Amino acid sequence: MPGFISPYRGVRYHLKEQIGRTPKNRRELFNLRHSSLRSKIESTFGCLKNRFKILTAKPHYPFRAQVDIVLACAVLHNYIAMVDPDDDIFNETVEIEDDEGEVANEDDNNIVDFSQPQTQREQAESRNVWKNRRDQIAWEMWVDYCDKYKGGNTNEIGM
DSSP: OOOOOOOOTTSSHHHHHHTTTOOOOOOHHHHHHHHHHEEEEEHHHHHHHHGGGGTTSOOOSSSHHHHHHHHHOOOOOHHHHHOOOOOOHOOOOOOOEEEEOOOOOOOTTTOOOSSSSOOOOHHHHHHHHHHHHHHHHHHHHHHHHHHHHHHOOOSSSSS
16 A cells, blocks of 8 residues: 555544544544554454564565465464364464653655555645545444434534
8 A cells, every 4th residue: 555544633542532522523533443444453463462472573574475475374363263162373363562751643754655665745645635535434434423423414523
């Protein structure tokens, strides 16, 4: 992927901040789901790292080989889960600590694009494309959420 969809800056992000609250607008809903997905992905990698120690090392393999190693570990893990659903590692709970000091950053200048070099103009255009895509996803999530939980009322608070 040539881009990155970041959470909204200045909007609640961490799951702890969302406890007992319902999203008041599309940005809060997007950040809630972004954070939830991130938590699941981190838990998945924690489980994979417990099973395959190669993932805990800092490998000196080319980037493409690192991607292939992760994919191979995921395939093997899924195979083990099908063959032995009672496997200890598959059924263990992995706790992920929230990064308290982390800030959701909308300025993605520090994102490294491994695919090919881009000019500054191309990078700015790419960021705008991904921000627009994020806005589109957030709106679609909000409409779906409102249809299910707010009787279709898409009015937002705090936007």
